[in-house]
Amino acid sequence: MAYLDHAATTPMLDAALEAYVATAREVGNASSLHAAGRRARRRVEESRERVAAALGARPSEVIFTGGGTESDNLAVKGIFWSRRAAGAGRDRVVCSAVEHHAVLDAVDWLVRHEGAEVSWLPVDAEGRLSPQRLGAELDQHGDRVTLVTAMWANNEVGTVQPVADLAAVAAGHGVPFHTDAVQAVGQVPVDFAASGVAALTVTGHKLGGPTGVGVLLLARDVTATPLLHGGGQERDVRSGTLDAAGIVAFAVAVETAVKAQQEYAARVAALRDDLVARVRRAVPEVVFNGDPVDRLPGNAHFSFTGCEGDALLLLLDAQGIACSTGSACSAGVAQPSHVLLAMGADDDRARSSLRFSLGHTSTAADVDALITALPAAVDRARRAAALRSTPR
Amino acid sequence: MRVLAAMSGGVDSAVAAARAVEAGHDVTGVHLALARNPQTYRTGARGCCTLEDSRDARRAADVLGIPFYVWDMADRFHADVVDDFVAEYAAGRTPNPCLRCNEKIKFAAVLDRAVALGFDAVVTGHHARLGADGLLRRSVDLAKDQSYVLAVLTREQLDRSVFPLGDSTKAQVREEAARRGLAVADKPDSHDICFIADGDTRGFLAGRLGEAPGEVVDALTGAVVGSHTGAYQYTVGQRRGLHLDRPAPDGRPRYVLSITPKTNTVTVGPAEALEVSTVRAERPVWTGGARPTAPVECEVQLRAHGDVVPATVELTDGGLHAELRRPLRGVAAGQAIVAYRPDPAGDVVLGSATITA
Numbered sequence: 081m082a083y084l085d086h087a088a089t090t091p092m093l094d095a096a097l098e099a100y101v102a103t104a105r106e107v108g109n110a111s112s113l114h115a116a117g118r119r120a121r122r123r124v125e126e127s128r129e130r131v132a133a134a135l136g137a138r139p140s141e142v143i144f145t146g147g148g149t150e151s152d153n154l155a156v157k158g159i160f161w162s163r164r165a166a167g168a169g170r171d172r173v174v175c176s177a178v179e180h181h182a183v184l185d186a187v188d189w190l191v192r193h194e195g196a197e198v199s200w201l202p203v204d205a206e207g208r209l210s211p212q213r214l215g216a217e218l219d220q221h222g223d224r225v226t227l228v229t230a231m232w233a234n235n236e237v238g239t240v241q242p243v244a245d246l247a248a249v250a251a252g253h254g255v256p257f258h259t260d261a262v263q264a265v266g267q268v269p270v271d272f273a274a275s276g277v278a279a280l281t282v283t284g285h286k287l288g289g290p291t292g293v294g295v296l297l298l299a300r301d302v303t304a305t306p307l308l309h310g311g312g313q314e315r316d317v318r319s320g321t322l323d324a325a326g327i328v329a330f331a332v333a334v335e336t337a338v339k340a341q342q343e344y345a346a347r348v349a350a351l352r353d354d355l356v357a358r359v360r361r362a363v364p365e366v367v368f369n370g371d372p373v374d375r376l377p378g379n380a381h382f383s384f385t386g387c388e389g390d391a392l393l394l395l396l397d398a399q400g401i402a403c404s405t406g407s408a409c410s411a412g413v414a415q416p417s418h419v420l421l422a423m424g425a426d427d428d429r430a431r432s433s434l435r436f437s438l439g440h441t442s443t444a445a446d447v448d449a450l451i452t453a454l455p456a457a458v459d460r461a462r463r464a465a466a467l468r469s470t471p472r
Numbered sequence: 473m474r475v476l477a478a479m480s481g482g483v484d485s486a487v488a489a490a491r492a493v494e495a496g497h498d499v500t501g502v503h504l505a506l507a508r509n510p511q512t513y514r515t516g517a518r519g520c521c522t523l524e525d526s527r528d529a530r531r532a533a534d535v536l537g538i539p540f541y542v543w544d545m546a547d548r549f550h551a552d553v554v555d556d557f558v559a560e561y562a563a564g565r566t567p568n569p570c571l572r573c574n575e576k577i578k579f580a581a582v583l584d585r586a587v588a589l590g591f592d593a594v595v596t597g598h599h600a601r602l603g604a605d606g607l608l609r610r611s612v613d614l615a616k617d618q619s620y621v622l623a624v625l626t627r628e629q630l631d632r633s634v635f636p637l638g639d640s641t642k643a644q645v646r647e648e649a650a651r652r653g654l655a656v657a658d659k660p661d662s663h664d665i666c667f668i669a670d671g672d673t674r675g676f677l678a679g680r681l682g683e684a685p686g687e688v689v690d691a692l693t694g695a696v697v698g699s700h701t702g703a704y705q706y707t708v709g710q711r712r713g714l715h716l717d718r719p720a721p722d723g724r725p726r727y728v729l730s731i732t733p734k735t736n737t738v739t740v741g742p743a744e745a746l747e748v749s750t751v752r753a754e755r756p757v758w759t760g761g762a763r764p765t766a767p768v769e770c771e772v773q774l775r776a777h778g779d780v781v782p783a784t785v786e787l788t789d790g791g792l793h794a795e796l797r798r799p800l801r802g803v804a805a806g807q808a809i810v811a812y813r814p815d816p817a818g819d820v821v822l823g824s825a826t827i828t829a
């Protein structure tokens with residue numbers, strides 16, 4: 081099998097898995113006062129320090145959560161609620177048009193249920209946000225804005241955003257800036273303090289850690305109203321017994337991924353560039369999506385003109401090649417990607433897209449397998465797509 | 473063979489897919505998303521197109537260990553089945569949407585796409601037999617037989633279809649599903665029309681076609697005996713819900729004899745006036761052998777689960793003409809006439825056509 085879907089989830093690192101199993105064997109609730117509890121707490125706090133060090137944050141800024149979706153929801157809703165409560169008339173969210181659904185739908189929920197106003201930040205044809213555009217938005221609405229949220233790197237097309245510049249603009253207007261860095265950590269350098277963001281989302285399973293563990297890095301001076309109430313863990317922002325095993329494994333993975341980032345990025349980007357070049361040779365009409373320079377090292381995203389992405393996916397899957405169309409709704413019915421649409425693609429181009437994402441276990445053989453299977457698959461998918469326009 | 477199993481989320485299609493796997497085929501499961509808004513279709517275990525059904529289908533595919541995808545056929549389904557359903561009623565006919573779905577969606581849009589993608593055939597959980605001889609036959613389970621709604625399929629369509637359930641009764645299928653650990657083993661059968669959420673066909677049509685008040689006329693006297701709010705709400709042979717202002721002079725019950733969209737009139741009459749011995753139909757297909765050049769002695773069925781009567785059937789220029797040996801009541805334009813040849817190994821579908829008169 082050629083696994084080219086590391087952006088969906090990537091295999092756990094051996095070291096993380098071992099740390100998980102070792103910790104999971106130990107009893108202990110990190111909130112308990114006895115020896116077993118203290119041991120669990122120590123493991124959690126050591127992990128917190130490791131995560132903080134790896135990501136340029138202070139330990140007290142690390143809030144462990146149940147993953148990227150929860151961290152995004154906590155940041156978006158939590159900061160919205162807290163800022164609205166603190167400042168009369170603040171009810172607006174500024175959100176990029178290319179966010180993951182964990183952010184997008186949280187913002188949408190605020191609009192529908194909390195009377196929030198929203199400004200969508202557009203992107204250019206390569207999926208990039210403009211700090212000037214954000215500045216203009218904040219010049220206009222600044223005093224009403226609760227938060228700005230814009231991802232570090234896009235999960236579909238791989239475009240890396242000028243996060244520090246965006247965060248500086250927000251800071252200049254005194255507005256907290258949240259970034260979803262789920263796809264970025266371990267792929268590109270991510271430093272919380274240096275970036276100037278107020279809140280940053282990370283999840284374990286995209287960087288060799290366990291699924292269902294993540295963090296929200298939340299700057300000391302930013303408050304978020306909790307989503308989960310209970311025992312008061314995690315600065316009272318996120319209640320719930322801490323998952324010591326998951327947290328320990330997460331910390332190992334974050335530390336390892338961040339340490340290896342440069343070398344990893346060079347290796348994987350070379351593999352990716354080879355993949356892109358060979359796909360272009362095999363299917364000359366292909367359109368390469370996303371920023372050609374500022375992009376995630378493992379991401380290759382194409383529109384296969386005249387094909388439907390989900391037909392191609394089926395055909396490649398049958399050949400043992402795992403990739404993604406980038407977006408699927410809960411019913412499993414393929415929707416044209418909002419990211420591609422925001423980049424100005426038409427419906428057909430959006431529906432014809434496919435993402436290949438490489439990761440730490442990827443090899444040249446994976447790329448070879450894709451290139452072997454792709455031409456015939458594209459041919460077939462074209463024929464299938466042609467039926468749509470000529471119903472019998 | 474590489475086959476595509478259409479999986480509705482029900483027990484039949486799950487077992488059909490399982491049997492295809494067992495027969496050694498390379499099977500891929502596909503659930504057809506037919507609803508533009510899944511919530512508007514039947515919810516729970518009765519329908520064919522809800523999110524829950526999609527999950528049931530996926531779960532069954534996972535148990536079988538086959539790839540599974542959802543294909544969005546909502547636009548085609550709405551154009552070819554739902555809109556057609558409404559238009560047929562508006563034209564005074566009585567459509568069969570399941571038949572139309574087979575003709576236009578499952579064994580057309582889906583099959584064509586499957587073939588283009590390199591599949592050899594489509595597998596469904598219909599209760600009908602289709603053997604090596606290429607003949608379509610009734611299921612051994614006559615109560616569940618679906619050959620009537622498959623009789624529209626052409627030779628080319630049948631040649632790319634696999635119906636693994638025709639030799640089993642529904643009870644056997646359920647038992648097998650349970651044995652195979654398929655959670656849908658006890659799922660209730662779907663009924664009625666999947667895209668009419670509450671089963672209220674009249675309400676559905678009224679919502680689409682609006683109110684169109686008109687007269688109910690007695691065929692014998694020519695007198696206006698009542699009024700209606702939309703002729704599309706009536707089906708030939710219908711007795712209930714006529715709400716006639718006065719009883720017929722002969723005191724006998726009245727039935728809908730015909731619907732005339734042009735004048736928006738519903739014509740009613742006594743039971744015997746419903747009796748039909750001559751049936752004309754259009755768009756015939758003939759798959760039970762070579763296209764006949766002379767009248768054929770056979771049996772015909774004029775509606776799903778309807779009576780079967782001996783008849784002589786003749787293919788005419790672009791149509792089909794049947795003389796029934798025994799008159800039938802409630803023959804509605806828009807329904808299919810299906811000709812069968814009685815056979816101890818399962819009655820064979822000879823052909824079918826859409827009733828015009």
Ligand SMILES: Cc1ncc(COP(=O)(O)O)c(C=O)c1O
Nearest residue numbers: 147148149180182235260262283
């Ligand atoms: C950019 C982005 N944000 C958030 C998420 C959700 O993270 P999780 O799967 O940990 O909930 C994902 C992954 O699916 C992602 O790619």
